[in-house]
Amino acid sequence: MQLRYDGHLLESVVFLEARRLEQSGQAALAGRYHAQRSTLYELADPDQRSDGFFKLHVQWFRELGLEARVLATAKEFPLIEERATSLMLRKALAKKEEGAELFVRPGAKNVVVALRSERFLEDGFEPFLRHEFCHVADMLDDAFGYEPRIELAGAPPTELALLRDRYRVLWDITIAGRLKQEAERAACWSEFTRAFSTLPEERQRELFDRLWRERPAHAGLLDIAKSSHTRAARTPGGACPLCKFPTFDWAGADGLGSGAVAAIQEHFPNWRPEDGCCGRCAELYAMSKMAQPPTLFV
Numbered sequence: 001m002q003l004r005y006d007g008h009l010l011e012s013v014v015f016l017e018a019r020r021l022e023q024s025g026q027a028a029l030a031g032r033y034h035a036q037r038s039t040l041y042e043l044a045d046p047d048q049r050s051d052g053f054f055k056l057h058v059q060w061f062r063e064l065g066l067e068a069r070v071l072a073t074a075k076e077f078p079l080i081e082e083r084a085t086s087l088m089l090r091k092a093l094a095k096k097e098e099g100a101e102l103f104v105r106p107g108a109k110n111v112v113v114a115l116r117s118e119r120f121l122e123d124g125f126e127p128f129l130r131h132e133f134c135h136v137a138d139m140l141d142d143a144f145g146y147e148p149r150i151e152l153a154g155a156p157p158t159e160l161a162l163l164r165d166r167y168r169v170l171w172d173i174t175i176a177g178r179l180k181q182e183a184e185r186a187a188c189w190s191e192f193t194r195a196f197s198t199l200p201e202e203r204q205r206e207l208f209d210r211l212w213r214e215r216p217a218h219a220g221l222l223d224i225a226k227s228s229h230t231r232a233a234r235t236p237g238g239a240c241p242l243c244k245f246p247t248f249d250w251a252g253a254d255g256l257g258s259g260a261v262a263a264i265q266e267h268f269p270n271w272r273p274e275d276g277c278c279g280r281c282a283e284l285y286a287m288s289k290m291a292q293p294p295t296l297f298v
């Protein structure tokens, strides 16, 4: 596995660390860095100068022990070393941009981890990195069966975003549980109850505890995310998964004939009878096996 860096990230991390050293009484070390840095401004050629900055910051990133911290954490996940072609650290400007991604091309699996430079100086740096590397290790694990694209046929973008959010919440619980990050438990639980608010509390507890202890594969996590999605749809006043209109008149698996089920699934392949639909859709689909989705008069 090859380690690669974004020069902007290294420069700002080294700069912040040098300032911290200065403030904590290690001015000599910080001074040596600033002296070396200022000589580079004498280089007239812009390419040479930026190359010089990059090399200087790689060197200081190592000298200040920052690279060793990243590598030591990565080593906790042997799959990364074994399977990833490269690991790239890239600069993130905001917390919401931080995180790990895997880019797969024929013959190459490249991991990119985006981090804010301040992250390196914060207390939770290693736990954060460990969490992200655990995502990566899962993505590289054949047994997990990761699929980067989470789709839901026929779903509007808001529902798809909800599904992806639920999936992420579930995956995060399995990670915190495996890493025994007890400090994360309360935050995970509150995210979980927010994303799965339609589940009864007893079911929430049972599911959460199971996810904390075990890691279902990608498909299993997605199933949980989807099943709660459909349960949510059958709440009184919830949106019918077919016509998207709110309804209090749900037709469930028991109220739908096989003709209606087949007609619905022609248009909504991911729909299952237990997802239900509104009474009006049930009637319309029962009337005929339509080639087009029914026209609704509202």
Ligand SMILES: [Zn+2]
Binding pocket: 131, 135, 171, 172
């Ligand atoms: Zn995560």
Ligand SMILES: [Zn+2]
Binding pocket: 240, 241, 242, 243, 244, 245, 277, 278, 279, 280, 281, 282
């Ligand atoms: Zn409907």
